[in-house]
Amino acid sequence: xxxxxxxFGGTSVADLDRIRNAATRVKREVDRGFDVAVVVxxxxxxxxxxxxxxxxxxxxxxxxxxxxxxxxxxxxxAGLMALTLQEMGVPARSWQGWQVPLRTNASHGxxxxxxxxxxxxxxxxxxGLHAVIAGFQGLxxxxxxxxxxxxxxxxxxxxxxxxxxxxxxxxxxxxDGVYTTDPRITRKARxxxxxxxxxxxxxxxxxxxxxxxxxxxxxxxxxxxxxxxxSFSDVPGTIVCDEEEIMESRVVSxxxxxxxxxxxxxxxxxxxxxxAAALFGALAEGGxxxxxxxxNISADGRTDMTFxxxxxxxxxARVAIDAAKASGALDFTGLDVDEDVSKVSIVGIxxxxxxxxxxxxxQALARDGVNIxxxxxxxxxxxxxxxxxxxxxxxxxxxxxxxxxxxx
Amino acid sequence: xxxxxxxFGGTSVADLDRIRNAATRVKREVDRGFDVAVVVxxxxxxxxxxxxxxxxxxxxxxxxxxxxxxxxxxxxxAGLMALTLQEMGVPARSWQGWQVPLRTNASHGxxxxxxxxxxxxxxxxxxGLHAVIAGFQGLxxxxxxxxxxxxxxxxxxxxxxxxxxxxxxxxxxxxDGVYTTDPRITRKARxxxxxxxxxxxxxxxxxxxxxxxxxxxxxxxxxxxxxxxxSFSDVPGTIVCDEEEIMESRVVSxxxxxxxxxxxxxxxxxxxxxxAAALFGALAEGGxxxxxxxxNISADGRTDMTFxxxxxxxxxARVAIDAAKASGALDFTGLDVDEDVSKVSIVGIxxxxxxxxxxxxxQALARDGVNIxxxxxxxxxxxxxxxxxxxxxxxxxxxxxxxxxxxx
Numbered sequence: 001x002x003x004x005x006x007x008f009g010g011t012s013v014a015d016l017d018r019i020r021n022a023a024t025r026v027k028r029e030v031d032r033g034f035d036v037a038v039v040v041x042x043x044x045x046x047x048x049x050x051x052x053x054x055x056x057x058x059x060x061x062x063x064x065x066x067x068x069x070x071x072x073x074x075x076x077x078a079g080l081m082a083l084t085l086q087e088m089g090v091p092a093r094s095w096q097g098w099q100v101p102l103r104t105n106a107s108h109g110x111x112x113x114x115x116x117x118x119x120x121x122x123x124x125x126x127x128g129l130h131a132v133i134a135g136f137q138g139l140x141x142x143x144x145x146x147x148x149x150x151x152x153x154x155x156x157x158x159x160x161x162x163x164x165x166x167x168x169x170x171x172x173x174x175x176d177g178v179y180t181t182d183p184r185i186t187r188k189a190r191x192x193x194x195x196x197x198x199x200x201x202x203x204x205x206x207x208x209x210x211x212x213x214x215x216x217x218x219x220x221x222x223x224x225x226x227x228x229x230x231s232f233s234d235v236p237g238t239i240v241c242d243e244e245e246i247m248e249s250r251v252v253s254x255x256x257x258x259x260x261x262x263x264x265x266x267x268x269x270x271x272x273x274x275x276a277a278a279l280f281g282a283l284a285e286g287g288x289x290x291x292x293x294x295x296n297i298s299a300d301g302r303t304d305m306t307f308x309x310x311x312x313x314x315x316x317a318r319v320a321i322d323a324a325k326a327s328g329a330l331d332f333t334g335l336d337v338d339e340d341v342s343k344v345s346i347v348g349i350x351x352x353x354x355x356x357x358x359x360x361x362x363q364a365l366a367r368d369g370v371n372i373x374x375x376x377x378x379x380x381x382x383x384x385x386x387x388x389x390x391x392x393x394x395x396x397x398x399x400x401x402x403x404x405x406x407x408x
Numbered sequence: 409x410x411x412x413x414x415x416f417g418g419t420s421v422a423d424l425d426r427i428r429n430a431a432t433r434v435k436r437e438v439d440r441g442f443d444v445a446v447v448v449x450x451x452x453x454x455x456x457x458x459x460x461x462x463x464x465x466x467x468x469x470x471x472x473x474x475x476x477x478x479x480x481x482x483x484x485x486a487g488l489m490a491l492t493l494q495e496m497g498v499p500a501r502s503w504q505g506w507q508v509p510l511r512t513n514a515s516h517g518x519x520x521x522x523x524x525x526x527x528x529x530x531x532x533x534x535x536g537l538h539a540v541i542a543g544f545q546g547l548x549x550x551x552x553x554x555x556x557x558x559x560x561x562x563x564x565x566x567x568x569x570x571x572x573x574x575x576x577x578x579x580x581x582x583x584d585g586v587y588t589t590d591p592r593i594t595r596k597a598r599x600x601x602x603x604x605x606x607x608x609x610x611x612x613x614x615x616x617x618x619x620x621x622x623x624x625x626x627x628x629x630x631x632x633x634x635x636x637x638x639s640f641s642d643v644p645g646t647i648v649c650d651e652e653e654i655m656e657s658r659v660v661s662x663x664x665x666x667x668x669x670x671x672x673x674x675x676x677x678x679x680x681x682x683x684a685a686a687l688f689g690a691l692a693e694g695g696x697x698x699x700x701x702x703x704n705i706s707a708d709g710r711t712d713m714t715f716x717x718x719x720x721x722x723x724x725a726r727v728a729i730d731a732a733k734a735s736g737a738l739d740f741t742g743l744d745v746d747e748d749v750s751k752v753s754i755v756g757i758x759x760x761x762x763x764x765x766x767x768x769x770x771q772a773l774a775r776d777g778v779n780i781x782x783x784x785x786x787x788x789x790x791x792x793x794x795x796x797x798x799x800x801x802x803x804x805x806x807x808x809x810x811x812x813x814x815x816x
Contacts, residue, residue: 016461016464016465019465050484053424053484053488054487054488054491056424057424057427057488057491057492057495058491058492058494058495061491061494062490062491062494062501064501065487065488065490065491065494065501065502066487066491068483068486068487068490068502068504069483069484069487069488069491071483072480072481072483072484073480075476075477075479075480075483076458076461076477076480078476079462079473079474079476079477080461080462080465080473080477082470082473082476083462083465083466083469083470083473083474083477084465084466086466086469086470086473087465087466093470093472093473094473094476096476096553098506099551099552143507144507145504
């Protein structure tokens with residue numbers, strides 16, 4: 001029988017009524033003839049509560065115990081979902097990570113999946129027993145419980161879909177798909193029928209919070225067809241798939257934004273080899289997630305280095321840069337920090353074959369008087385840093401310029 | 409190194425402050441040189457919440473899923489306790505039932521312990537790592553999670569104490585020991601310094617809710633010295649031990665009561681062999697927990713059969729008796745049900761060697777005008793059924809008659 005993985009996030013299993021609603025959707029697919037593996041998150045809020053307790057016990061907590069505590073939320077939902085399915089006449093049983101087992105490495109708190117033994121699970125499929133799997137968790141080589149990092153249930157679901165050769169992996173959430181941009185910014189935002197893995201990957205890492213980035217990478221690697229859809233409505237969702245499966249080519253598929261960015265310029269750095277390594281080495285050690293990097297033209301043997309990072313990491317960046325200066329590793333004459341910037345990006349696989357896309361973007365922004373502070377590009381993406389006050393204006397202007405309201 | 413098992417009930421680990429308080433007690437024993445195995449219950453209220461959710465999914469729920477859901481509460485506490493101990497400088501790790509493993513039979517919801525593999529745990533003791541064990545749970549032959557029935561963490565604790573050859577098993581709870589009777593009924597109630605297993609067993613099954621009956625049975629069988637004590641005070645608790653270890657012999661050690669009993673008399677039953685089997689067989693099948701049984705003198709080939717049971721099981725008893733009559737298995741002329749009775753019992757190993765104890769009991773009750781409806785005795789116990797309104801009076805009278813306020 002064909003197999004389907006259905007993943008329900010925390011808001012979709014937040015209470016018993018919602019679990020029943022999710023179970024109804026599972027039953028529908030069972031009735032269509034699928035062997036279904038349901039992957040569940042913890043009830044909404046549960047994981048935060050457990051994480052809060054762990055953090056209160058200790059600042060430097062043992063990640064193995066963190067995992068033992070935090071994984072319990074998914075176990076509860078898995079059992080309740082199995083019971084609810086049984087009550088609806090769908091034979092099902094729950095599986096905890098160690099029971100499958102889903103094996104991971106020993107990186108507690110953000111473990112990587114090593115393998116999934118699907119034998120026992122497939123044997124039960126053979127007996128007509130559908131599977132309800134506690135997401136987010138696995139078994140370490142030492143026989144201890146691991147977790148895959150926040151949002152890890154998406155990754156669990158994709159990994160099971162790959163291991164089981166599932167026809168599709170449906171990710172049920174509280175939005176009904178992937179949109180051309182944030183619908184709260186423009187009513188013209190349209191739901192995409194399909195999106196390519198690479199586009200989704202860019203959008204995910206650019207701040208569209210629909211899917212965990214790792215799960216998209218995994219889906220792309222193993223060619224798992226993903227569908228993002230709502231557990232609260234019956235409209236079709238967005239299919240995330242190979243670009244070959246997307247008929248009409250689009251130059252730009254979506255516009256992502258990241259509101260709370262900061263731009264830091266280190267002024268008057270000696271323009272000599274190794275200086276970038278010194279600066280960004282110090283920032284990496286200081287735990288600063290540097291995003292965009294620009295180096296200005298040199299003058300008088302000195303140059304300016306500009307980078308962006310999340311605004312709440314600015315204090316850490318200052319500490320790291322000052323420490324590097326104090327140690328003699330880095331020399332500079334001044335620091336310019338702008339904490340009121342946002343990043344706006346256009347993403348589309350069509351950019352690869354079409355020229356002038358960046359130009360159209362800059363024109364559209366210029367037309368509305370939006371000044372660009374920093375630019376970076378990749379093969380399928382152009383990002384700009386702008387004053388935060390222009391964020392909504394810029395997103396709307398770009399959405400219009402690339403005619404995204406005409407997309408479907 | 410000598411070993412100690414310390415078990416903390418739900419009220420002793422109800423929140424992070426209480427877990428810290430419990431951990432302080434563990435540290436004290438570690439500092440005294442013990443290898444400690446801490447057995448924890450779920451935070452107070454947690455198990456009830458989980459059981460409630462399971463019951464809402466289905467009336468006839470799958471006990472395997474019940475166990476998967478309900479066992480999660482202990483996992484949370486075990487991890488948090490391990491973290492808290494680590495923070496206090498006590499090396500510790502958590503163990504879930506399947507990790508030890510503690511093996512049980514497949515009777516989900518009320519599984520019996522089959523064996524405990526202590527090898528991995530003892531190896532960790534050798535590395536200086538104390539154990540925090542999730543109570544109440546085990547692993548079935550099929551590799552699924554089982555639970556030991558309500559209050560099962562006591563049983564887990566005693567089983568670990570036996571398997572590890574622990575010097576003592578300390579049961580921390582919200583009372584500071586075992587009392588001669590319920591202190592809410594008489595201020596003269598005294599805490600016992602020591603009590604024999606058999607006495608504790610009678611008191612436990614007679615309604616003193618300090619320890620799960622099964623845990624006392626297990627302690628008696630494996631000669632595990634138990635101590636019942638409070639996690640909220642520093643006074644010594646009550647030691648439950650072999651009667652040889654109790655110096656001064658006492659005729660009566662305690663007075664137990666069970667408030668909500670019913671007395672049912674089946675009138676005019678034919679006085680012939682097999683009739684008791686027919687009646688009590690029907691009651692057993694109907695799920696009625698029959699306690700005391702009395703058969704009256706026969707007259708005209710007919711007799712009356714009287715039994716007691718918990719008052720909330722009377723409807724079930726009526727159904728079972730009527731069904732037995734309808735099927736022709738049982739004949740009788742009438743049914744007399746008294747739902748306003750209570751049971752009071754005196755318990756003491758000294759009764760074995762001393763005569764006249766029951767007589768002293770009946771005299772004391774008669775002196776205060778308490779009418780006795782049914783009497784049963786065992787080697788170390790005399791129980792009477794009385795009108796509920798006399799319950800407190802009877803307990804106080806017996807406490808005085810046997811001078812239990814002088815016990816220590």
